[in-house]
Amino acid sequence: MQPMTEIDAFIAPYVGECFPAISLCVYQAGREILHGAWGWVDPNTKITPAKPDTRFDLASLTKLFTTTALLTLISEGKAELHTPLVAILPEFGVLTPRPMDGGQDPHTKVTLPTPEEKIGQFVDPSLVTLYHLLTHTSGLPAWRAVFEASGAAPASPIQVDPIPREVRWARALAALNEYAFVSQPGEEVRYSDIGLMLLGEAVTRLSGARDLAEAIQQRVLDPLGLSASTFNPVQAGWALGDLVPTEIDFTWRKRRIWGEVHDENADGVGGVAGHAGLFSTAGDVARFGAAWASMQVPGIAPELMAEATSEQEVTGAERRGLGWMMRSHSGSSAGDLFGARTYGHTGFTGTSLWIEPDKQLVVACMTNRVYYGREKEGIYEFRRALHDWLWKAIS
Template sequence: MAEIDHLLEQAIATHATPGVVCAIGHAGKVVYRSVRGQRAIAPVAETMTWDTVFDMASLTKAVITAPCVMQLWEQGRFDLDDPVCRYLPHFAAAGKSGITIRHLLTHYSGLQPDLGLTDKWHGRDAAFRLAMNTVPDHPPGSRFVYSDINFITLGFLVEKLSGMTLDTYATRYILAPLGMRMSRFLPPETWRAQIAPTQFDDDGHMLRGQVHDPSARRMGGVAGHAGLFSTADDMCVYAQALLDRRAGRPSAFPLQTRTLVMMTTPQQPQGQTDLRGLGWDISTHYSSPRGDRFPMNSFGHTGFTGTSLWLDPDSDTYVLILTNRVHPDGRGNVIRLRHDVATAAAIALSIPRA
């Protein structure tokens, strides 16, 4: 996999990211590991390490919030095509009574992309009011619009149905069963030196252990759309356990095989061409981490901070790329890196062109 080595080095040399941790899993094993560049360049330089803890950003949606929701679905707590307002009555405001849980999971709700930061709101109660009162831009089911509000709302749904905060539920029922001990919301101060910093906040302090996403940060660091911190080791465990359970092999993954198959196959409204699973991306303009060779039934997700995970059940393969490309000034860009590494990995593993 020398081509992948070259791509990672090139990304650092061109300042696409200060550093990167990359892992490729295939046939039940991690067949490629690489650690390159720097974990931090400001305020002082630090070398990247394999055990670096990354702000996973929107990978939180697919890795945490969606499986939390689907565990509750397995328990019969709701149907996917139930209106959200049946469980969160305030959500019916502003003409949202027709939006279903499936619409939220697939980003076909018609809601705008985010809560907006112009008003200086703070706190979970304020975020709840904003999410419940948000006005749709489009009728539900009419078009794919990736929206943090969808998963902020799903986080509130998990809390309503479980009686626990999202981080407590996720730790107890997702992370702990998988043995992911270096993954959590709100990482403790003892982890700080191991965490990849992201950007300076509005007060000029470097974010390190505080979630980068501003809405999640205003919510106290726990939200359905962002807030998870994790390592390469833990994410490899997650990815392989998901692939194993999906294939019906022995696995600690805390969902049933049929549920995972449903989550990772198209669930968008009939006739729509942007293909989304339940939490997972399949084929949209966000699908660059598929590269040129992984098939259309592969799936994955990205995070704004520079994280991505793409999985191919046909070949039992995953490609994990962890960066803090936003450090220190937000100018890094790893979209091309994700695409090219996936392509190179598929070629190296002799995966046929899709």
């Protein structure tokens, strides 16, 4: 690796411009070779600097923990890859057939028009399998305003929410079981938060846990010793000074998001969901990645791990394993130098985890780039530059 001063020089121009805080942890061949943090927890006061153990909102990196929990259940024989979702969630198949529409834009929240070729088409929801959910080929929409079905905006994390989490999730699940599809199951790769929210419920029921948080704790966090990872961190006892804030929500929660999940749908259901909600450190995420890189995740059969980290489905530039995003052949946020077998995931708040299996290289990068607003650009370019820089430094 290059000296720490050179890493400081590389990251410095991005702090305060692309994000207020960043924590980076890199493993190679099971050994930590870099762990540092830059920036401030609160860039307005600049009282508390970001530290290696500062916690970040993982956003969609949560999906990796949900799918890892499911793969342990499949390895135990509790289900199979091609088990229909209705075998676990019978209510998912009650409303059938379901129409197709154009979905809803996750950023603008605008309802999209139904493509002409899909008008009048219907889908049998009983065709959706766990494999479809893992590979984002279920035909379910990318996003819907689930939070609107779950109830009023939740109280801030330092207050008691008047709507119990169980009630919020029950309302949301009823809505999830009725949404229209955007394509036929197995037709194409289309990234879907809705699919992962349903997958989280499947994990809960198959595991017999009280909720998804308990299932992930028992099946992923505890076996890997990831003690700095949790849902609903303030309720878990973490101080706000240990957590970086994200953006100001001017429309729904009407406050700076700090100590609660940025994603509206995850917050709307009580902070615990299969697609988002976990908070963690770069170190914990890197250790999770290192377990995958070494093919030694407790409870998952080696052949299933190999299947999960290899290409299963592809549509255009979208390559998918089982839960994992495979590095696209061009324009990847992992840069241009990581090998073709690289797999990982990104999170909307500015987090990412990429694993290059040939070099046993794991890069966990945590930022809160949405602090300046979700439309702020620059994170894609930073991610590409970072991974290319690290590759050259290590090589």
